[in-house]
Amino acid sequence: MLDRSLCSLVIIVGIEIKNNPTTLTSLTILTTIMIFTSLSPNTEADDIFLALKILISPWLWVKGRAVKELENTFKQWLGVKYVFAFSSGRTCLYVILSSLGLSKNDEVLLQAYTCVAVPNSIIWAGAKPVYVDCEETIFNMSVEDLKKKITPKSKALIIQHTFGRPTKIDQLMAAAKENNLFVIEDCAHSLGAEYQEKKVGTFGDASFFSFGRDKVISSVFGGLLTTNNRELAEKIEARQNSFEYPSRLWVMRQLLHPPVMALVKLTYNFFYLGKIFLEVLKRLSIISRAVEPTEKEGGRPPFVLKKMPNGLALLALYQFQKLDRFNAHRRKIAKLYDKELKQLDIILPQEKKDSFRIYLRYPIQVNNPKMILRAAKKEGIELGDWYSSPIAPQGVNYEKVFYKLGSCPVAEKLSGQSLNLPTHIQIKEKDALRIIKFFRSANVKTPDILI
Numbered sequence: 001m002l003d004r005s006l007c008s009l010v011i012i013v014g015i016e017i018k019n020n021p022t023t024l025t026s027l028t029i030l031t032t033i034m035i036f037t038s039l040s041p042n043t044e045a046d047d048i049f050l051a052l053k054i055l056i057s058p059w060l061w062v063k064g065r066a067v068k069e070l071e072n073t074f075k076q077w078l079g080v081k082y083v084f085a086f087s088s089g090r091t092c093l094y095v096i097l098s099s100l101g102l103s104k105n106d107e108v109l110l111q112a113y114t115c116v117a118v119p120n121s122i123i124w125a126g127a128k129p130v131y132v133d134c135e136e137t138i139f140n141m142s143v144e145d146l147k148k149k150i151t152p153k154s155k156a157l158i159i160q161h162t163f164g165r166p167t168k169i170d171q172l173m174a175a176a177k178e179n180n181l182f183v184i185e186d187c188a189h190s191l192g193a194e195y196q197e198k199k200v201g202t203f204g205d206a207s208f209f210s211f212g213r214d215k216v217i218s219s220v221f222g223g224l225l226t227t228n229n230r231e232l233a234e235k236i237e238a239r240q241n242s243f244e245y246p247s248r249l250w251v252m253r254q255l256l257h258p259p260v261m262a263l264v265k266l267t268y269n270f271f272y273l274g275k276i277f278l279e280v281l282k283r284l285s286i287i288s289r290a291v292e293p294t295e296k297e298g299g300r301p302p303f304v305l306k307k308m309p310n311g312l313a314l315l316a317l318y319q320f321q322k323l324d325r326f327n328a329h330r331r332k333i334a335k336l337y338d339k340e341l342k343q344l345d346i347i348l349p350q351e352k353k354d355s356f357r358i359y360l361r362y363p364i365q366v367n368n369p370k371m372i373l374r375a376a377k378k379e380g381i382e383l384g385d386w387y388s389s390p391i392a393p394q395g396v397n398y399e400k401v402f403y404k405l406g407s408c409p410v411a412e413k414l415s416g417q418s419l420n421l422p423t424h425i426q427i428k429e430k431d432a433l434r435i436i437k438f439f440r441s442a443n444v445k446t447p448d449i450l451i
């Protein structure tokens, strides 16, 4: 019976393909293995195995020794005096800022072309975010615009190393010093990057790193903050002690993320199975979102005021051992893009001699990013769109985060031209060549540059 049904199905599909060749194209697309830029990019088979092992050991989920071990490992690796783990990078930033005793009239400078988690942390800490524009083609803060935006109310400066490219640390630090600003390095994209042969995260008065799902290494959620300032460290330690652990349910949802995402990716294009599966899991809140809807309105989700749980620290510790291999791989893939895409009408990131970039993603500028995103998807390539708005993701209420449209024209322009190519460990050379081939055949145009 089953044999006969299968036979009939094959015959029907065969006749359909013979009569209508576009069906074959559609079927090929529906079964092509997708290339992803996002969706748990750092997860390898052993990470899935570890997550499953922790999932079936609930006594490991919340409390344990892994958090201290992660903090100590990191302290040694970065060569700093104090390290504290929290439930996310935004928690770290919020804790640093709220330890500075800022008030409503105090201003904190940050760059536009950033994640909403950054201005939100300033708002949660009771201060006002003031946006500084980017440098053309760089994605990092403009020193000239910083100097214009500093006022007597400025108290702190957040410097971001976007996409793993160290910013102009010397010049930004000099401007900060002149104006007595507290400097925080946002190293969410740049774990392992170096500036003048020194690791980023060691220049500011404090810094933070993220282990979010799409970051350099990942424990789905989690972050570390570092400082050499004893007085600040004492305040932060007291704050860490006052926080509770996240609930068991929350930890379980994060631990489910690596195995579930592997399944989603495997079946993503298989007659839309993975895509549907992903949507259902999100709607049922079985897996978490990187940014909660309330954050787009300046709100603070409950997981922010939490310690890092043991289960996620175990994932982060395990991934930390892979850091050098991951970053070497990212650099190798970036080099291939450099070499093969330079003849095209695309603005590519330029390597700088004074810094060691880790290319969390390979950022390019085109003048028709939405069209390219759609065309690539049809070829089975999911490109990245960081950041498609000056305060990402799309849909942020600018008024609530104190952003005035038109105030950072370069960042706004960059966000209208940005695409990112994947460099993570799942991207083999043949995948990068598939992406390159796509760009060679696609209709990409060089965007205009603001003078």
Ligand SMILES: Cc1ncc(COP(=O)(O)O)c(C=O)c1O
Pocket: 088, 089, 090, 091, 114, 115, 117, 118, 160, 186, 188, 189, 209, 210, 211, 212, 222, 223
């Ligand atoms: C530039 C930047 N800073 C800070 C953060 C916050 O990190 P986390 O997601 O760990 O809270 C993110 C990511 O969301 C980011 O992209």
